[in-house]
Structures are given as C-alpha cells and as structure tokens.
Amino acid sequence: MSKNPALEKFKYEVANEVGVNLKQGYNGDLTSKQAGTVGGNMVKKLIQQAENNLSK
Numbered sequence: 001m002s003k004n005p006a007l008e009k010f011k012y013e014v015a016n017e018v019g020v021n022l023k024q025g026y027n028g029d030l031t032s033k034q035a036g037t038v039g040g041n042m043v044k045k046l047i048q049q050a051e052n053n054l055s056k
Contacts, residue, residue, distance in 0.1 A: 011042060017041070020034045
C-alpha cells in the first residue's frame, strides 16, 4: 500500500504538536493512548478544515 506523502507529513506534524515522538518506520513502542492522541487530533484538524471550507 502506497502512503500519501502529505498525510504522512501531517501525521508527524500533529505528533510533534501533541508531544508524541514518532519515528520513521516502526512505532510499535507507542502506547495506545499516544497513538490514539495522534489519530484523534488528526481527525479533529481535518474536520475543522472541512468545516472552514464549507463555510466559505
């Protein structure tokens, strides 16, 4: 499966914002809470962006 470079960059930016240290490649040492925090914040930001685009 090919990964979307923009989405990968976004993931690392969000992880940095919430203080989760993501590495290139395997990140199996993350806790479920850390992984969920990154994913949850990605979804929040994407929804917020979509809402902003709809209101224009």
